[in-house]
Amino acid sequence: MPAETLDARWAAVVGRLTHAGKTLLSMVLDHVGEDAYLRMAAAERMHHACVGGLRWHSIEVAEGALALASVFEGDGPPACLDNLVLGGLLHDIGKLREMQVDTVGIRRSVEGRSRYHTTLGSEIIAVACALAPDRLEAAGVSPTLIAHLQHVCESHHLQKDWGSPTAPQSREAMFIHLADQASAKWRQMTDDAATASADDGGWCGAADGRRSPVWIPSRALNLPPVGTSVRPVGTELEHRAETASRGAADEVPSATERGADAAARSVSVVVLRDHVPFHQQED
Numbered sequence: 001m002p003a004e005t006l007d008a009r010w011a012a013v014v015g016r017l018t019h020a021g022k023t024l025l026s027m028v029l030d031h032v033g034e035d036a037y038l039r040m041a042a043a044e045r046m047h048h049a050c051v052g053g054l055r056w057h058s059i060e061v062a063e064g065a066l067a068l069a070s071v072f073e074g075d076g077p078p079a080c081l082d083n084l085v086l087g088g089l090l091h092d093i094g095k096l097r098e099m100q101v102d103t104v105g106i107r108r109s110v111e112g113r114s115r116y117h118t119t120l121g122s123e124i125i126a127v128a129c130a131l132a133p134d135r136l137e138a139a140g141v142s143p144t145l146i147a148h149l150q151h152v153c154e155s156h157h158l159q160k161d162w163g164s165p166t167a168p169q170s171r172e173a174m175f176i177h178l179a180d181q182a183s184a185k186w187r188q189m190t191d192d193a194a195t196a197s198a199d200d201g202g203w204c205g206a207a208d209g210r211r212s213p214v215w216i217p218s219r220a221l222n223l224p225p226v227g228t229s230v231r232p233v234g235t236e237l238e239h240r241a242e243t244a245s246r247g248a249a250d251e252v253p254s255a256t257e258r259g260a261d262a263a264a265r266s267v268s269v270v271v272l273r274d275h276v277p278f279h280q281q282e283d
């Protein structure tokens with residue numbers, strides 16, 4: 001995924017945030033370090049396992065949650081856009097402590113071998129907010145917004161044996177969980193298909209021998225590659241990106257501006273396979 005495309009998509013989703021939401025996002029990114037966020041992978045090996053993979057995956061989750069809300073939002077209480085966007089962009093923020101990316105590769109940190117990013121992410125948000133209460137108050141950041149963001153971090157893996165101490169208990173948290181699964185599984189299956197030959201029926205052997213073969217029907221049907229106009233949501237986001245680039249997206253965190261630089265500094269890394277994590281769920 002080109003860095004320029006991710007920068008535009010980042011600007012578009014951040015542009016949906018209120019002033020309070022942008023402030024909270026900036027506070028968390030300031031606390032963990034924007035460069036660290038931009039470099040971090042989303043997983044050791046399952047999906048988006050590359051430098052910058054965390055931001056890529058997080059943008060997809062935010063976009064996916066927004067798309068779900070646009071489809072299912074009806075005549076009931078509206079979905080909270082700040083919750084959806086912040087939840088998407090920060091649901092895996094705990095990976096900044098659970099994992100590390102360095103010249104050796106992508107691997108689990110010492111802390112991450114015994115603690116999970118769901119609870120670590122909630123802790124990061126709490127600490128980031130505790131460090132600057134005046135900034136929170138000045139921006140009008142609601143305690144509910146903070147508490148919900150922590151709930152998203154803790155619940156997005158759905159159940160305890162997948163690493164979540166609690167299940168999603170809000171509609172927004174449920175959408176984050178579903179979008180998280182969609183982003184992770186789509187990328188995993190796409191990567192598997194890209195590295196395997198297909199037989200006549202479009203079946204591909206999984207790149208990772210532990211998983212089942214992947215079925216790509218479009219290969220058997222000889223469908224053309226998906227174009228950029230496939231998603232109405234994407235079209236809307238592109239429009240918003242254009243709006244943002246004209247200056248409407250005030251206070252967009254500098255991660256947006258520095259994304260291209262970080263990508264340029266990115267190095268190829270070797271995914272370490274000598275450590276089997278204590279769990280297999282890496283969404």
Ligand SMILES: [Fe+2]
Nearest residue numbers: 091092282283
């Ligand atoms: Fe996760």
Ligand SMILES: [Fe+2]
Nearest residue numbers: 057092180283
């Ligand atoms: Fe995730």
